[in-house]
Amino acid sequence: MGKVGCVFGTHRVLEPKGVLPQPAWKIDNTMEIYDNELLIDVDTLNIDAASFTQIKKEAQGDTSVMEKIMLDIVAKRGKHHNPVTGSGGMLMGTVSRIGPAWAGKTPVKVGDRIATLVSLSLTPLKINKIKKYHLEKEQVEVDAQAILFSSGIYAVLPEDLSPSLALAVLDVAGAPAQTAQLVRPGQNVLIIGGGGKSGMLCMYEAKKRAGITGKVIGLGSSEGSCNRMRKMGHADSVIQVDATDPLAVMKAVSEITNGEMVDVVINCVNIPGTELGSVMATKDKGTVYFFSMATSFTSAALGAEGIGKDVTMLIGNGYCRDHAVIALQTVREDPILTKTFQELYA
């Protein structure tokens, strides 16, 4: 019997004591597992875009300097938690050891190739060597080891999809699963940013749920995004509107729904200032799902109050049960999605 750890990994926190691994400055990256931990032989780090850009800039694109910066972060903090951007990323690797108390999780076996779906900013990591840089994909190939706590989520990588395609899908895995929960047959649905990565998955899932009697509208700011939505053909209508202009959004949605507005808005666009447009496009007692990380809590709350609009507003949770399986299946089951994702992300 090994040492028994906390499900959230607090037993690994070195400074400051008493906090969770994510906010901690430094965690213990000794690669000897506790009872409820999983040891991973890591081959790829998928660094968060903001973090990778910062490191690349600091190193002026020189990979030997990048290596030094990255190794230094992990040496200081026990995790790849960029102190400048505060962000992490994800990793891919092969399960090498499973603690005996790793319980209540979907079955995973030694030798399975997995991607962790929790942030690198909370994952104990030890890098032996950085082997190759993929600057355009924000990925590095490494010889490294990492630990997953039993509260940590992961996905077994599928054999029928390329790892980088799978990783792209898993990055937004919550979106299609949540859309499936929200949309009912016959509803009007608006996907803001429907031409983006999460938007395309939500659009397909929304049309599948709303069915022939429902109306799914894709909104994009750029012509490119709108053309992609039109070409993919999942939307009943595509409108090109600036999502940060609430009156323009309302007017366009009103025209296309004959004044009915929509039951569900799914906001997938990663730019600030789109809260009020989302609220104004929604029917009274309708629902707005904010999947975008650029959402401002106060803009949404005060915006709805300011115009006296009784709508349910949901904070997008990146996790929901079985979200990885659902997201991968979404890309598999539709030939158009499969093709588009392969072109863009494989």
Add this chain to the structure above:
Amino acid sequence: MGKVGCVFGTHRVLEPKGVLPQPAWKIDNTMEIYDNELLIDVDTLNIDAASFTQIKKEAQGDTSVMEKIMLDIVAKRGKHHNPVTGSGGMLMGTVSRIGPAWAGKTPVKVGDRIATLVSLSLTPLKINKIKKYHLEKEQVEVDAQAILFSSGIYAVLPEDLSPSLALAVLDVAGAPAQTAQLVRPGQNVLIIGGGGKSGMLCMYEAKKRAGITGKVIGLGSSEGSCNRMRKMGHADSVIQVDATDPLAVMKAVSEITNGEMVDVVINCVNIPGTELGSVMATKDKGTVYFFSMATSFTSAALGAEGIGKDVTMLIGNGYCRDHAVIALQTVREDPILTKTFQELYA
């Protein structure tokens, strides 16, 4: 027939053109109403706390300087929208004219004493004179006029409650109405900040809905707040825990629920850093309602994902249908709430 305006008041926006009245720098405060507007003879301005503090400080407590600052804001912007804090407040007054196209609203008559429930930061206002300062209540008595757009919400002030008590209740009117929507018989409910103004209303409403088979837990950081909750007697249990310490919150809630955790968390505490504690106190598939304006969208979203917790997270909407009537009735129907609110706010 007068001029026909937009329900959101965009016809009053002077600069910049094309935005809504709230983000606008300057709106038209001509006191001649459009068809779908309401004219109010204003007697009291309830200035937002942050705004009032800033003005008082700038004037070094000299009310004649305060008067100059306040009149200057309204002269420049057509509304009492403090350019430093960005905030507004509410007003009380008597309805003096109703536009003929004021439709789809609850009936209101000329002569009714009302409070507007939309921010002063979007309300056309003309101040003739400031008559009296109530520095401790952040209120000023005025001779003024204001306009309410037909999307603007308001409440007719009740005759059986003092205006300042009614205003205190209306300020958090969304909270008890939303609690009533969320809580079902037999559920475990946690009210974070249950000793505060909105918290007390939510606590009473939660116990009423959860019933004898439910368990309502009040959480407060200070002894004073906990003592108040105990004295009021609406909570089944009261726990004194630092809401910004997620592990402490989880442990305390786990102990008191025998490991079950709660179905619904209502977060009413206006301090940052309480998102993760709220998420960790919730059962899988449970609901967290963030009524606190100090909530960080990303902390909530990434916090839930980081620990793999499948919970529904709601952005508190200050408005829901009939919220004012519901909130005032909540205070009326329970003698303990009536007494406590009278002591604190009358």
